[in-house]
Amino acid sequence: MTDHLQPVEHETSLRRFTGHVAVITGAAGGIGRACALRFAQEGANVACLDVNDVANDASAEACRRYGRQAISLHCDVSAPDDVNESIAQVMHRWGHVDILVAAAGIYTGGLLGEVTLQQWQRLLDINLTGVFLCNRAVAPIMMQRRSGSIINISSMSGKTSWAGTHEYSASKSGVIGLTRSVAMELAPYGVTVNAVCPGNTKTELVLAAARQNAPREGLTVAEWLERRASDCPMKRMAEPWEIAGLCAFLASEDARYITGQSIEVDGGMVMS
Numbered sequence: 001m002t003d004h005l006q007p008v009e010h011e012t013s014l015r016r017f018t019g020h021v022a023v024i025t026g027a028a029g030g031i032g033r034a035c036a037l038r039f040a041q042e043g044a045n046v047a048c049l050d051v052n053d054v055a056n057d058a059s060a061e062a063c064r065r066y067g068r069q070a071i072s073l074h075c076d077v078s079a080p081d082d083v084n085e086s087i088a089q090v091m092h093r094w095g096h097v098d099i100l101v102a103a104a105g106i107y108t109g110g111l112l113g114e115v116t117l118q119q120w121q122r123l124l125d126i127n128l129t130g131v132f133l134c135n136r137a138v139a140p141i142m143m144q145r146r147s148g149s150i151i152n153i154s155s156m157s158g159k160t161s162w163a164g165t166h167e168y169s170a171s172k173s174g175v176i177g178l179t180r181s182v183a184m185e186l187a188p189y190g191v192t193v194n195a196v197c198p199g200n201t202k203t204e205l206v207l208a209a210a211r212q213n214a215p216r217e218g219l220t221v222a223e224w225l226e227r228r229a230s231d232c233p234m235k236r237m238a239e240p241w242e243i244a245g246l247c248a249f250l251a252s253e254d255a256r257y258i259t260g261q262s263i264e265v266d267g268g269m270v271m272s
């Protein structure tokens, strides 16, 4: 990661989730890791799910430094057996799931004629089907307890689009539609389901987007990142913890009556 993309850590004095169990997908890096740490800081026991075992173990270890229990589970969110087995392990250990943050995701892009069917399918399998599988796995647990919060990570690309982001935008718009439908089904059970739509955030994923898009726009990776930051009304990218802050709010008692929403944390990008 280039130096100016190095995310800063954040500490909070809030303690809203003592005794809760949070399942975070994509917990090995970026936004998922920031969410795992935020929920651990606020008192939750955390299950970190990811395909990157080494980094995922490090996230779980970082959560434990806040004095909470945390486990690292190998889980490919596009594989139904992995997802179901991971949730079964969480249930075996703690007996409940109060919070799901579905953050696992990848970025690929390219002009229409360059996007292969395999590339399209792979991204949708992870970014959209993965969210569906995780929502489906935790919903019965939350419905039975008549409480819980599901937070699906979409993107500003779910609300607006740029050239060369076909499969990514389609997946993220899909997450918003899926979120509304699940929210409708779970609302009578007191379970809230919302989507969070980050703008450009300092993670490996934005670097992947820079590497793919910069050459097409005649820019270096560093120039592409600087341009994306200056395109934003707030003239900077988000820190991962700024996305985690909204996720924590949506899982808190203060957000009990908020469901089916898709909320931007993008420094004003979509508005502009």
Ligand SMILES: NC(=O)c1ccc[n+]([C@@H]2O[C@H](COP(=O)([O-])OP(=O)(O)OC[C@H]3O[C@@H](n4cnc5c(N)ncnc54)[C@H](O)[C@@H]3O)[C@@H](O)[C@H]2O)c1
Pocket: 025, 026, 027, 028, 029, 030, 031, 032, 049, 050, 051, 052, 075, 076, 077, 078, 102, 103, 104, 105, 106, 126, 130, 153, 154, 155, 156, 157, 197, 198, 199, 200, 201, 202, 203, 204, 205, 206
């Ligand atoms: N960084 C941004 O600018 C940005 C903007 C909008 C939305 N998002 C979304 O935020 C979410 C988190 O991305 P990030 O920016 O933190 O990126 P990241 O690359 O830092 O983290 C993504 C994590 O997902 C994991 N992952 C990838 N495929 C997986 C799979 N099949 N199963 C399980 N885990 C898998 C990766 O190993 C990684 O740890 C993604 O859904 C992404 O689309 C990111």
